[in-house]
Structure formats: C-alpha cells, structure tokens
Amino acid sequence: xxxxxxxxxxxxxxxxxxxxxxxxxxxxxxxxxxxxxxxxxxxxxxxxxxxxxxxxxxxxxxxxxxxxxxxxxxxxxxxxxxxxxxxxxxxxxxxxxxxxxxxxxxxxxxxxxxxxxxxxxxxxxxxxxxxxxxxxxxxxxxxxxxxxxxxxxxxxxxxxxxxxxxxxxxxxxxxxxxxxxxxxxxxxxxxxxxxxxxxxxxxxxxxxxxxxxxxxxxxxxxxxx
Amino acid sequence: xxxxxxxxxxxxxxxxxxxxxxxxxxxxxxxxxxxxxxxxxxxxxxxxxxxxxxxxxxxxxxxxxxxxxxxxxxxxxxxxxxxxxxxxxxxxxxxxxxxxxxxxxxxxxxxxxxxxxxxxxxxxxxxxxxxxxxxxxxxxxxxxxxxxxxxxxxxxxxxxxxxxxxxxxxxxxxxxxxxxxxxxxxxxxxxxxxxxxxxxxxxxxxxxxxxxxxxxxxxxxxxxxxxxxxxxxxxxxxxxxxxxxxxxxxx
Numbered sequence: 194x195x196x197x198x199x200x201x202x203x204x205x206x207x208x209x210x211x212x213x214x215x216x217x218x219x220x221x222x223x224x225x226x227x228x229x230x231x232x233x234x235x236x237x238x239x240x241x242x243x244x245x246x247x248x249x250x251x252x253x254x255x256x257x258x259x260x261x262x263x264x265x266x267x268x269x270x271x272x273x274x275x276x277x278x279x280x281x282x283x284x285x286x287x288x289x290x291x292x293x294x295x296x297x298x299x300x301x302x303x304x305x306x307x308x309x310x311x312x313x314x315x316x317x318x319x320x321x322x323x324x325x326x327x328x329x330x331x332x333x334x335x336x337x338x339x340x341x342x343x344x345x346x347x348x349x350x351x352x353x354x355x356x357x358x359x360x361x362x363x364x365x366x367x368x369x370x371x372x373x374x375x376x377x378x379x380x381x382x383x384x385x386x387x388x389x390x391x392x393x394x395x396x397x398x399x400x401x402x403x404x405x406x407x408x409x410x411x412x413x414x415x416x417x418x
Numbered sequence: 419x420x421x422x423x424x425x426x427x428x429x430x431x432x433x434x435x436x437x438x439x440x441x442x443x444x445x446x447x448x449x450x451x452x453x454x455x456x457x458x459x460x461x462x463x464x465x466x467x468x469x470x471x472x473x474x475x476x477x478x479x480x481x482x483x484x485x486x487x488x489x490x491x492x493x494x495x496x497x498x499x500x501x502x503x504x505x506x507x508x509x510x511x512x513x514x515x516x517x518x519x520x521x522x523x524x525x526x527x528x529x530x531x532x533x534x535x536x537x538x539x540x541x542x543x544x545x546x547x548x549x550x551x552x553x554x555x556x557x558x559x560x561x562x563x564x565x566x567x568x569x570x571x572x573x574x575x576x577x578x579x580x581x582x583x584x585x586x587x588x589x590x591x592x593x594x595x596x597x598x599x600x601x602x603x604x605x606x607x608x609x610x611x612x613x614x615x616x617x618x619x620x621x622x623x624x625x626x627x628x629x630x631x632x633x634x635x636x637x638x639x640x641x642x643x644x645x646x647x648x649x650x651x652x653x654x655x656x657x658x659x660x661x662x663x664x665x666x667x668x669x
Contacts, residue, residue, distance in 0.1 A: 256590070263596045281596045282547060282580045364580030364591065365552055382478035382555045382583065384503070 199392055201368055202376040209284070209372060210352040213291040217299040217348045218341070220292065225303035226333070244297045251294065251357025258290050259362050282364035287372075290358045298347040306340020307333060346407050353400060440467040441644025444489055446480040447472055448496035448631065449586040450521060450558065450603040454664040455494065458657045465651070468644035476584045478555060484509060484636060491639035492648060494518060494631065496585070497557040501632040514635035518652045519666035521629035522604040523561045528595055528616040537619055540599060543574060549591040549600030552581040558588070561626035562601035568625045604665030611663045620665075631666075 195203075228240055246254060261268045262280040268289075269279045280286030310333060318328045334341075356374040363370030365379070373396055380389035447455045452474045459470040473480075477496045484490060484504060493510075495501045501515050525540065527533045539545055551559030559581070566572040580596075582588030585603050592600035604620060607613050633652060639645035651657055658668050 259590070259596060260594050263594045265595055279546075279596065281591075360583060361587075361590075364547070364549075365583070366580065378583065379552065379554060381482065382476060384478065384481065384500075 194391055195395075196388070198367060198371070199373075199376060199388070202371050202373045202392075203395070205284075205368060205371065206353060206373040209287055209291060210349050212288055213295060213352045214299075214345055214348040216288065216292055217295060218345065221296065221299040221303055221344065221348075225300045226307055226329070228300070228304045229307035243300050246294050247297050251355070252361055253357075254294060255290065255358040255361025258293070258358065262286060262289070262362065281362045282366060282370060284369050286362055287359055287370055290362050291352050291355055294355060294358050295348050295351045298351045299344040302340045302343040302347065303337065304340075306337040306343075309340075310336045342407065346404065350400060350404065353396070440469065441642050442469045442471060443491050443639075443642065443644040443648050444471050445473065445492040445494065445648070446484070446488070446490040447474050447494045448477045448480075449474050449584050450496055450605055451494055451519065451631065452586075453609075454519075454605060454661055454666070457660045458652070461656055461660070462648055462651050465656070466644070466647055468647060470644075470648065476555070489638065491636055491642050491645035492633065493636060494633045496521075496629075496631055498630050498632045501634045504634060504636075508637070510634040510636055511640060514649065515632050516649075517630045517669055518633040519631045519661050519668060521558060521561075521631060522623070522665050522667065523558060523565065523601055523621045523626060523629070524604040524607060524613075524618045524665075525599060525621060526592055526602045526607055526616060526618040527599050528592060529598070531617050532598065533617040533619050535619055537569070540571065540575070541569075543578075545578065545598035547580045547591070547597035547599070548575050548578050549580050549582060549588045549597035549602075551585045551588045551601070552583060556582075556584050556588075557629045557631075558585045558601065558603055561621075561629055564626040565601070565621055608663075608665040611665075623667075 224239075224243065228236060228243075249257075258268075259281055260266050262272070263269045264273065264279055272278065272280055277285075280289055314332050314336065315328055318332045323331065354374060355372070356378065359370065359372055359375055360378070363372075363375060365371050365375060373392060377389050377392050377396070380386070380392065445455070445459070455472060459472055462468070463470055473490070477500050480488070480490070480493060480495070481500045481504065484493060485507070493501065493504070498517070501510070504510050505512075505515055525533050525537060527539075527545075532539060540548070550562040553559035553563045563572065566575060580591055582591060585606065588600055589602045589606045591597045592602065601621075604613075604618075607615065607618060633649060635645055635649055652661075661668050
C-alpha cells in the first residue's frame with residue numbers, strides 16, 4: 194500500500210520533528226525564562242517577534258526564508274562565510290526554517306508555566322541558599338513540567354504537519370526535504386487520491402495516538418497551566 | 419442633492435441595463451499562463467461588456483476543486499490530461515475542449531552569459547543546483563526530463579535537481595539565485611517577445627513532446643455568454659498575438 198517513497202517521507206518527517214523539537218526546547222527554555230522574569234522594556238518587542246511566525250502565512254514565511262537563506266540573503270551570506278554553503282534544499286535548511294516557524298508553540302507554553310510559578314518558591318529556595326542555577330534546575334524545571342510537556346507536544350505536532358515553509362525552501366528532494374505533507378500534496382496534485390488518502394490516514398492516526406498517549410499521561414496536572 | 423440623486427439613479431439604471439447583457443466569467447488559469455491571461459482578460463474586457471475574474475494556481479488543484487463544485491466557468495489547464503479527464507467525467511460542455519497554447523521550455527539563469535546555445539555549464543556540471551518542475555505533477559517538468567534524457571545528461575545532473583511543485587515555484591528557485599540553472603516556461607521570462615533578464619537557451623522543440631495546454635468550458639457555464647465569448651476570443655488575432663509574444667506557439 195505504501196510505496197518506498199512514502200516510507201522514506203514518513204521517516205524523514207519523524208527525524209525532522211524530533212530534531213526540531215529537541216532544538217526548540219534548548220533554545221526556547223532560556224527565551225521563555227527571560228520573558229517570564231524580565232522587567233526590561235524589551236520584553237514586549239521580543240515577545241512580539243517570537244509570536245510573529247503565527248501571523249505570517251507559512252508560504253509567505255517560506256518565501257522570505259528562501260530569499261534570506263539564498264546566496265545573496267543575509268543568512269545565506271553568513272552560512273557561506275562559515276563554509277556551510279547555502280541552506281535551501283537541505284535537511285539543515287528545513288530544521289532552521291522549522292525552528293523559526295514552530296518557536297511560538299514552544300516558547301509560549303513554557304513562558305506561561307514559568308510565570309505561573311511566581312516569585313515565592315524562588316525566594317524560599319534562595320533563603321535556603323540555593324544559587325540561581327540550582328534554583329532553576331531544582332525548582333523551576335520540575336514546577337514547569339506540564340509546560341514542558343505541552344511545549345514538546347505542540348512543537349512536535351506543529352513540525353509534523355508543517356507544509357508551506359517546507360514547500361518553499363525544500364525543493365522536493367527524496368530523503369532530504371520530501372516530508373509526508375509534501376508527499377501527500379504530490380499525490381493529490383498527481384490525482385493519485387487513493388495513495389493520498391492512505392498516507393494522510395496514517396498521519397492522522399499516528400498523530401492522534403501520540404497526542405492521546407501524552408494527554409492521557411498528563412491527566413493529573415493541567416496541560417495548559 | 420437632487421442632482422446627485424438623479425445621477426445615482428441614472429447610473430443605477432445604466433448598470434442594470436448593462437448587466438442584462440454582461441456576464442461575469444470566473445476563469446481558473448494554470449500558473450504558467452498567468453501573465454498572458456492577464457493581458458488577454460484586460461483586452462477582452464475592453465472589447466466586450468463582460469467582466470473576467472481570474473484565479474491562478476496549479477492545474478491539479480483546480481481539477482480537484484472543479485470536481486467538487488468550484489464556481490469556475492472556464493478552465494485553462496497547463497496540460498491536456500486534466501481537461502480530458504474532466505471531459506470524460508462529464509464536467510464540461512461537450513466538444514468545448516481545444517488547445518489554446520503550446521508551451522515552450524527554456525533553460526534559464528539570472529546570470530548574464532551563464533547559459534548558451536551549447537548549454538556548456540549544464541554539460542560540465544558547472545552549477546550548484548538545477549531547478550525543474552516536478553515531472554510527476556507538471557507538464558513542464560515532464561518536458562525538462564525528456565530534454566535531459568535526450569541530451570544524455572539525466573543521470574549526471576539528477577543529484578543536483580531541485581523540484582518545484584509547479585513552474586512558478588521552479589522559476590522562484592532560479593529568480594532568488596538559489597539555483598544557478600532551471601528549466602522554466604519561456605512565458606515566464608519573456609515580455610513583448612524578448613527575454614528580459616539573465617541568460618537563456620530556448621530548447622529546440624524536437625527535444626521534447628509538445629506541451630499542449632487545453633481550455634474547456636465547464637458545465638456551469640452553459641448559459642454564460644461571457645464565458646463562451648471569452649473562449650472564442652482566445653482564437654482572435656489580438657489574443658493569439660499576446661499568446662505568441664509570451665513565447666507560446668499557437669495552432
């Protein structure tokens with residue numbers, strides 16, 4: 194039922210979603226922590242920039258990424274100077290694009306969870322002589338756990354279903370940039386509706402199962418903290 | 419105020435009387451024909467009382483939309499296969515299908531003097547990426563693949579292929595300098611009969627099968643005189659001239 198190309202697309206999508214989610218948790222945590230705690234006037238502008246990918250349609254965002262990552266774009270010039278070449282049409286390019294695109298889905302739940310902790314537990318920990326790093330790892334992280342789970346789910350799911358950005362910067366290369374959403378689109382455009390239905394069905398069932406398992410494990414604590 | 423009212427009534431009267439004759443025609447246009455169709459529609463609106471509303475996109479998407487009741491009266495496809503399939507499924511007015519343009523393929527780069535008649539850089543592999551439309555989806559992609567096969571360059575270039583979902587996206591890959599070379603529609607890089615930027619090689623037509631693009635009148639347009647007039651207009655000298663100037667062949 195599934196062709197080899199379909200299977201390759203599924204594998205690539207899982208790889209992309211996993212890589213992007215891991216990166217986003219690493220990048221998103223300090224951003225969220227800063228946004229949750231800061232009193233700087235920069236809070237509003239930074240928060241707005243993080244949320245911007247929600248506003249732009251994915252294909253529009255993808256188009257500007259294509260220009261920015263191209264040989265004459267500012268990201269492209271930077272990556273060329275590093276000797277990495279240009280990013281469009283590569284797996285790394287998709288990762289960079291997806292990180293940007295899914296950033297708000299990870300930062301915002303983390304920020305909400307961290308804000309909900311409030312000053313009190315931190316102050317108590319401080320009076321017990323816990324240093325800032327200690328406080329972050331032993332107080333903030335455990336208390337913000339529901340936020341981390343939500344962020345992981347949303348980041349992963351959002352990258353799985355990503356289409357517009359990938360379409361614009363991908364170039365439809367097998368094992369590199371041809372993810373499931375693009376493969377389904379190809380089937381539809383080629384009028385291979387039966388294959389499109391199969392692949393879309395698998396994607397929906399798989400995603401439902403993953404979400405169900407994660408939400409099920411979270412029954413005790415509120416997911417949206 | 420009275421005068422204003424009078425003028426308004428008069429205008430209203432005119433617009434009512436003219437809507438009796440004039441139709442609004444919704445046209446689904448394959449993306450490669452975008453520029454040419456805009457010119458033709460503007461000319462048609464001048465020469466007739468009808469109004470044309472154009473939608474641009476991929477033929478595959480339009481095909482799916484038309485089968486599910488999209489409100490188009492005319493469909494200008496990028497190929498013959500989809501109009502034929504619609505004809506077989508009974509979505510079009512019988513015998514309304516005809517070839518309105520035959521596409522021309524060009525190898526193009528934004529760099530001056532990068533592409534020549536002997537396609538030297540393509541032959542030598544002297545480029546970062548080669549953009550082409552996905553042969554599975556787009557007739558211009560099929561043609562590009564045929565050309566590469568005919569030139570015996572398919573296997574050597576394949577690792578450098580980047581594929582656009584349609585010819586517009588393929589053009590974008592080259593236009594943004596992300597791909598040094600690309601097979602695009604001549605219509606995309608031509609204006610008023612000349613190629614406006616970069617360097618290009620117009621591929622000899624014997625290297626690929628003709629890219630026949632068919633138009634059809636959809637069942638929804640059975641009583642739409644505007645739609646019928648527009649299809650007829652595509653055969654007119656004015657329209658044929660525009661189509662030709664955008665680098666298509668006409669029959």
